[in-house]
Amino acid sequence: MFQRKKSRFMGQREKVITSIKSISDLIEEYPFCVPSYQRPYVWGNEQIYKLLNDIYAAFEHDKSEAYFIGTVILYKRTHSGSDETAVYELLDGQQRFTTLWLIAVAFSKTGCNTDLNRFLRYHQNLRIRFSIRNQVEDYFHRLLNEYPASDIASDETVSKDEYLCCIARAVTSITGWLNEINDESKLQDLGRYIYSQVKFVMNIVPKGTDLNKLFTTINNAGLQLEQSDILKSLLLKRLPSDKLHYSKIWECCEQMNASIEWNADRLFPAYDFGTLTDQAPSPLASRETSSDLQNKEGMTLCQILHSDNMERTVTLTDMKSFCLQDFKLSDIVSVSGELGGAWIGTNIPSEVCQIYTESEKIKYIQFKIYSDNYHKGVQLRLSQIGNNIEGEIEWAKGSKKRSSKNDQLLHKDWNHLTEEESSKLEDVTPGREGYGLHAFTIHPYIPHLTTEFRETDPTALPSLACRSIISFPSLLILTYRLFRFRNKQEDIEKSLQENSLLEIFKELVASEEPEKEKAEEVEKFFKLLWTVRWHFDKYIVKWVETEGINELSLIETNISDGNLSYTKREKSCMSMLQSMLYFTTNPLLWLTPFIGYTIDKGDKDTRERQLSLLEFIDNTLSVRQFMENGLSLQALSWKLLEASSIEHDFSNDIKTYLESQLGVHFRHYWFQKLEYILWKEMKDTEEYKNDEKFKRYRFISRNSVEHVFPQHHEFNKTTISPACLDDFGNLALLNVEQNSSYSNQDVAKKKIDFYSKPTYDSLKLKLIYDEEVAYYDENMVYKHRKAMIEKIMQYYTNKVRC
Incomplete structure (x- = not known):
């Protein structure tokens, strides 16, 4: 677990009180308050479902193992100096912490009585108070006074209030997620697990801390190390040579929101991708010397300063500050550097170069090396002043003591190094003999990649317009699963959670093996990472924004005359199936076997065959709920790497399940799966x-079960029995806003609203409203349910086994 370091704004005498807490530890003495300067609650379904799914995966994997959700920073504020009146202000972590409280609310809404109810209140007051935001506290009181969350969410005043809208949607989404479990005993166990085993690091800052400065520092810092940064360092330490080269492979794969070709064009300028083939081109085909480091599209400081001699080496002799004319911070994609001079020892590329963005107007760049048992480095501060960038060397530091352990400091943020660990700027002579920044190169956006193709092809996209469906830590876990499978090892023992990254990779970075064998193993992992990332970009959907709409699409990469462009493919079964899976299934479960398949087969198979394979993977994972062999979804995903067929036809199990009248307790997956089939x-x-409405249809996050014939009819009609209300034929899955717009209206009114929208909220609803619904009754419900089940059964029965 990684904690924020002690802020320089904190008092020197009193220290931060740090402890590990669970919800159960907070019940007796911890009321909380969200200060007025905190932003509103903004978490959406993506963050909420990720937290819920990760907690659930940890719960299913090992109920005795704690799940850590990160760090919260608190300030203990007392009135009249009495601890009895103490309130703990949430300075950092309020989004996660508020979500935990909303999870407790949702448990109470489901009628599941667990100890989480004790977390809702502190004595007779709300557990979480909001300074000067009375509407939030009023809303929380309404939630706890047995108002249905969906009713409150549909309140127009709530939906338009920036402090309430996301909270209302969150409660509805969490409640819907819990309802899907539909097992009272398991829900009770999950509640107990969240109450006692979901843990966080709680930091209480000392009395007298300047909270305004601390809050600003927290928001602007962004300097804490990720687990992936530490993992990179541990893996590179296993390599006897080519560390810089493998480091660049890592960086190339790490930037998930740009294509690998785009990243490689910056990091491997000597490499020519040529024409794209199905096999991932290897960046190891040509080694680069230090003279290749300066990207052909990059600009050295010398060039930026408009020097007449473009070839000479730039040094910063007596130049602690500089100005870059007509240049914007937002144009800087990356930098590379070369450290040299007597103080450094030799002119060598920086082993570690990190960019930290403090704000839109300030960036920090640290260049660091480890040589001769010393660490040495400099930090630049770049500030946007009007149309120019003003830069200065903030510090140059080197370790005071010679030690082989100094390489461990490379990936630390050196702003926090103690005087015992490093020298100060004042102790280092300016110029090449001192500061040691021999030269550095800024790599900007390349204009022809973002403008030229857009003029000739309206569907061409700049690389950075895309957003990955998974994070880089998830890509690492995916790669490591394939790595273990190819080496005939067992699957990862731990659940597939990003916050367990270092634990997951513990075996790979362990040092029991001889150095040569370990180095070869790590090299193979880096090469596989490159291959996995290349196939991920080629075969997996990305978030693309066009005309203000975010949509999941497959992207075509084009190379012409050395230029890259990106074209969004038309909707296809492959892109729609992956979109459905994105909203219903942990991506690592289906990506592992599918990417493994594309690496082995790729374009040797037709797109139809690839689609059939992914449909098979999805179908197999979807019927896990009917299997009696005790396999977890993670184990089933691993088994699918062998591409074995399903041993039993589960279509009748699906039929029996969908004929049950489960109402809001139906798994949301089956509604989304039906949408894909339709x-x-x-x-x-x-x-x-x-x-046109069908053309605009797309998969979105749907989490609210709509009753076509409403549960509480506006005219109190009772033409449908309570049991039929909860029948699959009377239900559809919508998002909260869509569901709220229909409310408790008569079916005929809902039909009018449905067809007045620019696209279809649901294809299942489309089939219902295509019928005459003036006399909507139970026969129509059962007829529709029968037709939908037949389509699903036919789809499962006819799938080709792989």
Whole structure:
């Protein structure tokens, strides 16, 4: 667990009180307050579901093992000097902490009575108070006074209030997620697990801390190390040579929101991708010397300063500050550097170069090396002043003592090094003999990649317009699973959670093996990481924003005359299936077997065959709930790497399940899966080929079960029995806003609203409202349910086994 370091704004005499807490530890003495200067609650479904799914995965994997959600920073504020009146202000971590409280609310909404109820209040007051935001506290009181969360969320005043809208949606989403479990005993166990085993590091800052400065520092810092940074350092230490080269492979794969070709164009300028083939081109095909480090598209400081002699080496002799004319911080993609001079020893590339963004107007760049048992480095501060960047060397530091352990300091933020660990700027002579920044290169956005193709092809995209569906730590875990499978090892023992990254990789970075064998193993991992990332970019959807709409799409990479461009492919079964999976299934479960397959087969198979394989993977994972062999989803995902067929036809189990009248307790997956089946069927029919609303249809996060015939009819009609209300035929899955817009209206009114929208909220609803619904009754419900189940069963029965 990694904690924030002690802030320089904190008092020197009193120290931060740090402890590990669970919710159960807070019940008796911890009321909390969100200060007025904190931003509103802003978490959306993506963050909420990730937290819930990670907690649930840890719960299923080992109920006795704690799940850590990070760090919170608190300030203990007392009135009249009495601890009895103490309130703990949430300075950092309030989004996660508020989400924990909302999870406790959602448990109470499901009727599941667990110890989490004790977390809701402190004595008779709310556990979490909000300074000067009375509407939030009023809303929380309404939640605890048995108002249905969905009713409150539909309140127009709530949906338009920036402090309430996300909270209301969150409660509805969490409640829906819990309802899917539909097992009272398991829900009770999960509640107990969250109460006692979900833990966080609690830091209480000392009395007298300047809270305004501390809060500003917290928001602007962004300097704490990620586990992936530490893992990179540990892996590189196992390599006897080519550390810089493998470090660049890592960096190339690390930037998930730009394509690997774009990243490689900056980091491996000597490499020519040529024409794209199905096999990932290896960056190891040509070694670069230090003279290759300066990207052909990059600009050295010498060039930026408009020097007449473009070839000479730039040194900063007596130049602690400089100005870059007509240059913007936002144009800097990356930098590379060369450290030299007597103080450094030799002119060598920086082993570690890190950019920290403090704000839109300030960036920090640290260049660091480890040589001759010393660490040495400099930090630049770049500030946007009008149209110019003003830069200065903030410090140059070197270790005071010679030690082989100094290499461990490379990946630390050197702003926090003690005087015992490093020298100060004042102790280092300026110039090449002192500061040691021999030269550095700024790599900006390359204009022709972002403008030229857009002019000729409206579908061409700049690389940075795309957002990955997984994070880099998830890509590392995916790669390591494939690495272990290829080496005939067992799957990762721990659940697949990013916050366990170092634990997951413990075996790979262990040092029991002879150095040569370990180095070869690590090299193989780096090479596989490159290959996995290349196939991920080629075959997996990304978030793309066009005309203000975010949509999951497959991207085509084009290379022409050395230029890169990116074209969004048309909607296809592959992109729609992956979109459905993104919103329903842990991506590591289906990506592992699918990426493994594309690496082995790739373009040797047709797109139809690739689609069939992914449908098979999805189908297998989807029927896990009906299997009696005790396999977890993670184990089933591993088994799918062998591409074995399903041993049993589960279509009748699906039929029996969907004939149950479970209402809000149906797994949301089955609604989304049906949407994919319907879209695949409809896309080639004449009725929908020219239907603009159908063309605009896309998968979104849906988490609210809509009752077509409402549970509380606006005219108190009772033409449908309570059991039929909860029938699959009377239900659809929408997002909170869509569901709220229909409210408790009569079915005929809902139909009018449905067709007045620019796209279809649900294809299942489309089939319902295509019928005459003026006399909507139970027969229509059962008829629709039967038709939908038949489509699902046919889809599962007809799938080709792989």
